[in-house]
Amino acid sequence: MQQLKKTYTLQEAIKKLEHYCAYQERCHKEVRQKLVTMHMIPEAIDTVIVHLLQHNFLNxxxxxxxxxxxxxxxxxxxxxxxxxxxxxxxxxxxxxxxxxREINDAEYIEVFNDLAEKKANSMTEPNKLKKKKKLVDFLLYRGWESHLVYDKANELFK
CATH class of the missing domain: 1.10.10 (Arc Repressor Mutant, subunit A)
Structure with missing residues (x-):
């Protein structure tokens, strides 16, 4: 038995994508992927994206x-x-x-320090070096700059 793919008219696709973008901010790539999964042809995809940009659904x-x-x-x-x-x-x-520019530097450093101190205090590892490594790995994984991470780790585990 053949599975029928749901097809969308251009208007249906536009309405569906307007809702998709209104619900949550989306990037072009997410919208394009969504249209591809809806089996839209490339010309239709471009038309829908242009419509979303013109009507400020996509920014x-x-x-x-x-x-x-x-x-x-x-x-x-x-x-x-x-x-x-x-x-x-x-x-x-x-x-x-x-x-x-949405993040000011003072807030950035404050959040970093709070996160590092909270994590350091919550770790139960008895070995100081392992504890330091775990903290460093935790902070680097979250994308904090290495110079901040190592300075903080050295400060917390003297």
Whole structure:
């Protein structure tokens, strides 16, 4: 038995994608992937994306700013991880730099220090060197700059 693929008219696809973008900020890559999974032809994909851009449903700069704010405040990611994740989503260097203006340096350092101290205090590892390595790995994975990470680890485990 053949599985029938649901097909969409251009208007249906536009409505569906307007809702998709209104629900949560999206980047061009996510929208394009969504349209491909809907089995839209390349010309239709371009038409829908142009429509979304013209009607401000899709805005890469706004997406980058929202992404950076959210991941920094909620997941406590550092600049390196944020840059990497945005590059995976094909966000331009200019938009990435613009998005980083959302985080002021004082807040950045404060969040980093809180995160490092909280993690260091919660670790039960008795060996000081292993504890230090675990803290360093934890912070580097979250994308904090290595100079910050090593300075903090040395400060906390003298």
């Amino acid at each position: 890469e700069e706004r997406f980058a700013k929202t992404f950076v704010r959210g991941k920094f405040r909620i997941k406590k990611w550092g600049r390196r991880r944020l840059t990497l994740e945005l590059k995976k989503k094909d966000i331009s260097k200019a938009n990435i730099n613009e998005a980083f």
